[in-house]
Amino acid sequence: VADFVEIIDKDSAKQALVQFGGEMILKTRHGAYDGRGNAKISSEAELLTALDKFGNAKLYAEKLVPFAKELAVMVARDTKGNINTYPVTETIHERNICIETLTPAQVPIDILKNADDLARQVASSLEGAGVFGIEMFLTEDKQVLVNEIAPRVHNSGHYTMNGCTTSQFEQHIRAITGLPLGDTQLLVPAIVMRNLLGRRDGETKVNGLSTALSLPNASVHLYGKSPTKIDRKMGHINVVARN
C-alpha cells in the first residue's frame, strides 16, 4: 500500500479513504502551512465537507501516521554541497501550529542519530543551497519519518538565535553566499522556544512585555508585524535553562 495517492475527483477520494482504512489526511498540493490546506478525514461526511472547502485546489491524500512525538532538524547545505545539521528539536503543536520547541529533544540517543541521518539524507537529495527545516514524526514503534520539508529558515529553528553561535539566519546567508557554514552545536544545556501568537484580529498591541522580559534568561523576539490576526505568528521567546 502506498503512503499517499493523488486525488483527482470525488471517487478517487472515496477510494483512498477505503484504501487507508477509513482515516487519512487530505492535503492541498500548494500553499499549505500551519495546518492550512490540510484536513484530517475519519468519515465520508468529513471527506465531502473537506472536498467542498478545498474547491478546485489540486489535492492528494496521505496515510494517517499516529506519532508519539514530532521532531525537527534544521539542516544547511552550502553551494558546494557541504551539509551540516543543528541539534534535533522536539516540536509541540496546538491547532496545527507549532507553539513550542524543546532542544535538545527528549528522546533516546539512537533516535537523535536517526533523525540527524535522515535530515542529512534529505538535504543531500535536494538541489539548491540554504537552510531547510525537516519536520519529522517519531512513531510509537520508534520509527523516524519525514513529515514535511520547509526549504527555508523555519520556526523550529528559532532556538538557534539564542542557543548556538551561528543562528539559522546567519547560516542561511553563509550557505547561499559561498561562505563556510558555521558551528551548529548547542552552547547551552537546554533551550525552549515559545511562539507568541495573535489573540485577535486588528492592530497589533503588545501586552505583558515587561513580564516576559523579567523571566530569567528569556530573550524576547518581536517581529513588528501589524495587523495581528488570530494565531498569526507575532514573535517568540527563547528561554535558556540548566536542564
Add this chain to the structure above:
Amino acid sequence: VADFVEIIDKDSAKQALVQFGGEMILKTRHGAYDGRGNAKISSEAELLTALDKFGNAKLYAEKLVPFAKELAVMVARDTKGNINTYPVTETIHERNICIETLTPAQVPIDILKNADDLARQVASSLEGAGVFGIEMFLTEDKQVLVNEIAPRVHNSGHYTMNGCTTSQFEQHIRAITGLPLGDTQLLVPAIVMRNLLGRRDGETKVNGLSTALSLPNASVHLYGKSPTKIDRKMGHINVVARN
C-alpha cells in the same frame, strides 16, 4: 599625596612630575579615548613634548599605577535605579587600544567580587540610566582600582553578544526605556573577544573572512565602517570555548 592634580601651566606640570616621583600620566580633560589624549611621562623632556602636543587642551596629571592586569565590568542602571552587572572581563591592550577580552577574568574569586562591588558602587553614585563600562586596574598587591568610566556600551562588553542572553545593547535599551533589566549571567564556560583593527588608511577591504568564519564557535561582527584607518575598530570576533 593626591592621586591626581590639575595642570594649569608648565610650572604646575613640572611640580606634579616631582610630586609623583618622576613618573605620571598626563591627560586631556576632554575627548580622550583609546590612549588618545594620554601621555606617559617619565622625564622633563617627555613632559615638554607632551605639553607641546596637547597645545591649549585642559589637562590633569595622574599618579602612575603599575598594574598586574586590567579588568572591566559592564554595569546597567535602569530608570528606577536598579543595578545589575555582567561578569568581570579581563582586557588586554596593545598600543593603548583594547585588542582582546577574556571572560570570565582569570583572577581569584575575591578579586571578581571586589571588581563587581566596585562597579555597583560606581553605578550607584552616577546619575542617569543605561549601560556603563567600568575599566579597572588590578594592582600587584591585589587592589582593584577604577581607571576609567565609559558612560555607554563599551568594547569590553562586546562578548555579551554571544556569551549572555541579554547583550549589552539590548540591556542599554531596556535600561533607558523603563523595561526590566535582563539576565547577565555567562551562558558559556568561556568567551574571547578579539578586535579587528584597521591595518591601513583607505577604503575598507575585508580580508580573511572565510578563514574567520571557519573557526569553530566563532561569531564575526563587522561594523560596515568605511574608510578604514590604522587601528580603527572595524569589527570583532567572539569565540566561545570550553575553558
